[in-house]
Amino acid sequence: xxxxxCVEGLQLLASQKNLHLRLRIGRSxxxxxxQTDRALLARTISNLLSNAVRYTERGGVLLTLRQxxxxxxxxxxxxxxxxxxxxxxxxxxxxxxxxxxxxxDRSKGLGLGLAIVRQCxxxxxxxxxxxxxxxxxxxxxxxxxxWRTIEQTPAPVPQADAQVVRSLAGRRVLLIDDDxxxxxxxxxxxxxxxxxxxxxxxxxxEKLQALAEGHWRP
Numbered sequence: 001x002x003x004x005x006c007v008e009g010l011q012l013l014a015s016q017k018n019l020h021l022r023l024r025i026g027r028s029x030x031x032x033x034x035q036t037d038r039a040l041l042a043r044t045i046s047n048l049l050s051n052a053v054r055y056t057e058r059g060g061v062l063l064t065l066r067q068x069x070x071x072x073x074x075x076x077x078x079x080x081x082x083x084x085x086x087x088x089x090x091x092x093x094x095x096x097x098x099x100x101x102x103x104x105d106r107s108k109g110l111g112l113g114l115a116i117v118r119q120c121x122x123x124x125x126x127x128x129x130x131x132x133x134x135x136x137x138x139x140x141x142x143x144x145x146x147w148r149t150i151e152q153t154p155a156p157v158p159q160a161d162a163q164v165v166r167s168l169a170g171r172r173v174l175l176i177d178d179d180x181x182x183x184x185x186x187x188x189x190x191x192x193x194x195x196x197x198x199x200x201x202x203x204x205x206e207k208l209q210a211l212a213e214g215h216w217r218p
Contacts, residue, residue, distance in 0.1 A: 028066075075144070127142070173197050
């Protein structure tokens with residue numbers, strides 16, 4: 001359901017560009033379960049799909065889930081877009097970097113999508129891989145070593161973790177970090193935990209006073 005929801009969320013944008021946007025799941029992994037943070041994984045997939053659709057003018061975008069040799073699960077986003085020069089493979093994950101958008105066309109976003117992906121994957125302990133050919137398209141993929149199927153014995157859910165999450169519901173949380181990508185990623189996580197969140201890039205006496213007047217305490 002998560003993968004289908006991510007695809008459906010980008011269907012309108014894809015259809016406006018007359019692009020195909022499809023999901024393909026391998027037969028052996030149709031009942032696959034990954035124990036991870038759902039919100040961060042959803043944000044990662046959605047940002048990858050959005051980026052692929054924005055930089056593809058003809059053809060389409062494909063989201064795949066399949067089993068690779070060694071029981072490794074692979075989640076990948078394929079596109080037939082402009083492709084990425086090898087020298088740019090690391091830079092595209094930096095904030096505000098947009099390959100193929102020298103005019104800074106706002107319809108293609110602000111260049112934060114892949115930077116947020118990188119921060120989400122750091123929090124999840126996962127790595128992003130990229131293969132791209134200029135003029136032919138790109139493939140971004142993530143590998144999962146730990147997964148199971150719903151037919152297998154469910155993995156025990158740590159009760160302590162569940163209790164901690166429940167105890168946070170309704171709490172006020174002040175997040176101070178000078179990295180915009182970290183703030184965005186943590187907003188995704190803490191939002192799912194139903195906390196009342198406020199974020200700041202820095203703190204000073206004036207902001208402390210304003211927080212105190214609003215009954216916020218760092």
